[in-house]
Amino acid sequence: MDTLKVGIVGAGGIAAQHGIAWNTNAPRGEIVAVADISEPRAHAFADRFTGGKAKTYDGIESLLEDPAVGAVDICLPHHLHTPAILAAAKAGKAILCEKPLCTSLEDAATLDAALKASGARFVMAHNQLFQPSLVEARRLLAAGALGRPYFYRSVEAFQNRGALAATPSTLPPGESPWAWRNDPARMGGGEVLDTGWHATYRMLALANDRPVEVQAMTERFFLPDVAAEDTGVLLVRFASGAIGELVSSWAFAAVGNRHFEVMGEHGSLAGGGAELLHQLHAWPDPVARPFAPVHSFTAEVTHFLDVVQNDAPSLAPFETGARVLQLTLAAYRSVAEKRTMILPENPLEAGHPAA
Ligand SMILES: NC(=O)c1ccc[n+]([C@@H]2O[C@H](COP(=O)([O-])OP(=O)(O)OC[C@H]3O[C@@H](n4cnc5c(N)ncnc54)[C@H](O)[C@@H]3O)[C@@H](O)[C@H]2O)c1
DSSP states (O other): OOOEEEEEEOOSTTHHHHHHHHHHTTTTEEEEEEEOSSHHHHHHHHHHHHTTOSEEESSHHHHHTOTTOOEEEEOOOGGGHHHHHHHHHHTTOEEEEOSSSOSOHHHHHHHHHHHHHHOOOEEEOOGGGGOHHHHHHHHHHHTTTTSSEEEEEEEEEOOOGGGGSSSOTTSOSSOOHHHHHTOHHHHOSSTTTTTHHHHHHHHHHHHTSOEEEEEEEEEOOSOTTSSSOSEEEEEEEETTSOEEEEEEESSOOOGGGEEEEEEESSEEEEEESSEEEEEETTOSSOEEEEOOOOOHHHHHHHHHHHHHHHOOOOSSOHHHHHHHHHHHHHHHHHHHHTSOEEOOSSTTSOOEEOO
């Protein structure tokens, strides 16, 4: 099998996890290029992850001209996802893109058309899908272990002390990741669009169902200087009638870092990074199944390679990204208007107030 040669676009904070992930997947994948507007960051990344072998570029346009590059891994600030995906699709490269997909449904429609026209492979970087407790919970749910699911909770929450600090010392000189995150035009939202994105796609993966309504509340509890919310709570109704509660925060963490719960007809499941608990209604105590930790970014790149090299169906296709964006933007409108929003079947159509 040919090695998939990738160009990393954006060599900031999260790119380091992608660097580990690509190297762990060698020789199926190889980092051959890296682009960053900050030359020191591009060089630092190339040195750390490729021993200085990868070519460095100042932007995606010049990287895409490199004939060695067969795929791009987009790790840019949110407002740059749309132009980067469009450029990569036009160049016919396979695309792995960090969350969020983009920051507006208008952009999502433009991307949808461009990706369909180019036929470029596209996978959202939804690393948390590969947490073993979630994989096993989805297997049990699909096998009907809980009967009809009634309620889902998905939590992505931690106290973000890094946001209080200046540019992290791990980064070479350049703009702090909090500069663009504090600029609504570049961030596109607040914590719910950023970290809450994980909680949202996790809930959609558990429910395997279409969300039809959302109500939301947001608050800024812990980070007085961020431009938008640091915490969001969303109530979601699914087509089946099941209800979801989504909690995401940069202000607090959940006990034991539990990521999800599912309550159903026959019992309940609860999972986090290290274990899955399973309790049917008559059982006095839950049964715990432990899991060895996985590096979810490595699993995400393995999946991307499976899609590109083996034609595997994508677990994180464009449609999921569009659905998460539709739900998130409708949640923001629910907050602004203090109303329940109805979510159209087409994920590219915006939610609207209930009549
Ligand atoms: N999956 C996760 O758990 C996770 C965690 C953190 C961030 N992310 C996502 O990763 C993306 C990047 O976030 P981050 O925290 O790494 O941000 P960051 O600010 O640390 O890194 C962004 C990098 O992009 C570079 N850049 C900016 N403009 C550029 C341009 N025009 N051309 C080339 N490079 C440019 C910056 O110099 C910087 O090095 C975001 O989409 C974010 O939501 C995902």
